[in-house]
Amino acid sequence: MPSMSSDVPAASKKSVLPGVALGFSIASLCLICLWPVGLVLSIVAMVKTGKPGQQGRGLAIAALIISVASIFFSGIMAAIAIPNFIKFQARSKQAECKVNLKYLYTSAMTRLAEDQPLGSLTELGFVPEPGNRYAYVLSLPDSFVPVSARFTALDPSEIQAALDNAGVEPGVEGECPECTLTAACVGNVDNDDTLDVWSISTAERTDAEGKAIAPGEAYLHVNDVKE
Numbered sequence: 001m002p003s004m005s006s007d008v009p010a011a012s013k014k015s016v017l018p019g020v021a022l023g024f025s026i027a028s029l030c031l032i033c034l035w036p037v038g039l040v041l042s043i044v045a046m047v048k049t050g051k052p053g054q055q056g057r058g059l060a061i062a063a064l065i066i067s068v069a070s071i072f073f074s075g076i077m078a079a080i081a082i083p084n085f086i087k088f089q090a091r092s093k094q095a096e097c098k099v100n101l102k103y104l105y106t107s108a109m110t111r112l113a114e115d116q117p118l119g120s121l122t123e124l125g126f127v128p129e130p131g132n133r134y135a136y137v138l139s140l141p142d143s144f145v146p147v148s149a150r151f152t153a154l155d156p157s158e159i160q161a162a163l164d165n166a167g168v169e170p171g172v173e174g175e176c177p178e179c180t181l182t183a184a185c186v187g188n189v190d191n192d193d194t195l196d197v198w199s200i201s202t203a204e205r206t207d208a209e210g211k212a213i214a215p216g217e218a219y220l221h222v223n224d225v226k227e
Contacts, residue, residue: 018056021045021063028070035074039067090189090225094196097134097185098218100126101200104136105216108181108202118172118181121145134187134196135159137170152188158195159186166197166221167208189224196224 021041
């Protein structure tokens with residue numbers, strides 16, 4: 001009876017680790033937070049399948065490639081998402097100005113209907129909510145509300161310069177109730193050197209291109225989000 005040879009190679013061992021690593025690597029393409037797990041498991045799987053008698057080398061290589069690709073993918077996604085998020089956040093801050101200018105317009109129209117003067121923001125009953133990011137102007141320096149102490153202060157000269165640059169002249173013209181009110185707000189929404197400038201009026205106006213601006217429309221003259 002022939003004897004069994006001692007040179008017969010041992011059967012290759014199977015491991016679930018390469019498959020698990022590949023699963024986490026693929027999942028990391030959708031859930032970016034999983035890429036470190038996929039990368040670590042891929043490296044461990046590469047080391048383990050590099051030993052004699054181990055199967056799953058192909059899966060380990062695939063997992064490693066996908067893990068590295070997910071790192072670049074997450075970087076591209078961050079490069080796209082972060083600027084868009086900053087712009088969205090800035091636009092949400094601009095809503096404060098638009099809402100308050102609409103209030104000033106409504107208050108002015110109500111007082112004009114009642115034949116009452118429009119001499120100041122106080123007479124219009126305008127008091128912004130605490131933490132206002134914008135300064136509100138009817139006339140400088142007599143009738144304006146400064147930026148809240150929570151944010152970087154805007155000097156009246158800075159506000160006036162921004163209004164002049166935008167071609168905005170807030171104030172009350174004529175004798176009420178036939179008068180016209182124009183109010184403005186100026187603020188810094190993204191902490192750069194450009195100031196956001198909006199205005200609203202009880203009269204129809206035209207912009208720099210000759211397009212009509214309807215009464216009661218909060219118009220954006222200088223967009224701090226873009227500039």
